[in-house]
Amino acid sequence: MKKYIKYILGVVFLSSCSGNTYISSVPAMPVQFIYNVLAEDPAFVPANTGAYKIIKERRYDTDYIGYAGLLLYVGMDMQHHAFDLACPHCLSTQKPVEVDGIFAICPVCGEQYDISYGYGTQTKGISKEPLRKYNCIWNGTTLTVRN
Numbered sequence: 001m002k003k004y005i006k007y008i009l010g011v012v013f014l015s016s017c018s019g020n021t022y023i024s025s026v027p028a029m030p031v032q033f034i035y036n037v038l039a040e041d042p043a044f045v046p047a048n049t050g051a052y053k054i055i056k057e058r059r060y061d062t063d064y065i066g067y068a069g070l071l072l073y074v075g076m077d078m079q080h081h082a083f084d085l086a087c088p089h090c091l092s093t094q095k096p097v098e099v100d101g102i103f104a105i106c107p108v109c110g111e112q113y114d115i116s117y118g119y120g121t122q123t124k125g126i127s128k129e130p131l132r133k134y135n136c137i138w139n140g141t142t143l144t145v146r147n
Contacts, residue, residue: 026086026132030064031147033082035072038141046078046138052099054085066134068093070145071104073115081118082145084132087111089125097131104131 033055037044044051055070068086075081085096087106097104102116103123111125120131137144 024132025088029067031066031134032064033145035143068096075118076116080136082134088129089127
């Protein structure tokens with residue numbers, strides 16, 4: 001009996017690890033971006049839900065902004081979120097997604113992604129995956145975005 005319990009626990013443990021890996025169709029590019037909110041835009045704080053910034057160009061040699069650029073967003077959960085500007089369906093670097101309220105919309109295919117709580121899930125269109133999301137670290141004055 002103990003042998004079967006160990007076997008079942010082993011299978012459950014190993015199978016639970018396999019679903020955590022997300023592979024995006026947006027190419028994996030380096031992301032390292034530091035945004036000094038107090039110096040550059042004091043209104044871009046967690047209390048200002050719905051605020052966003054679009055980063056299409058590197059400012060410094062140490063900046064890496066992903067595949068098509070960065071969309072920085074303050075969600076309804078009062079947290080900073082970061083996404084790649086490339087639509088996972090079109091993969092265009094020339095025509096990145098545009099923000100319209102709580103949605104990021106692809107100007108090429110019309111795909112619509114809900115960014116309100118930082119998930120970037122598709123809500124309208126034919127895409128089968130969300131926007132590529134990056135990690136955000138907020139220390140009270142500076143937002144660091146990286147993958």
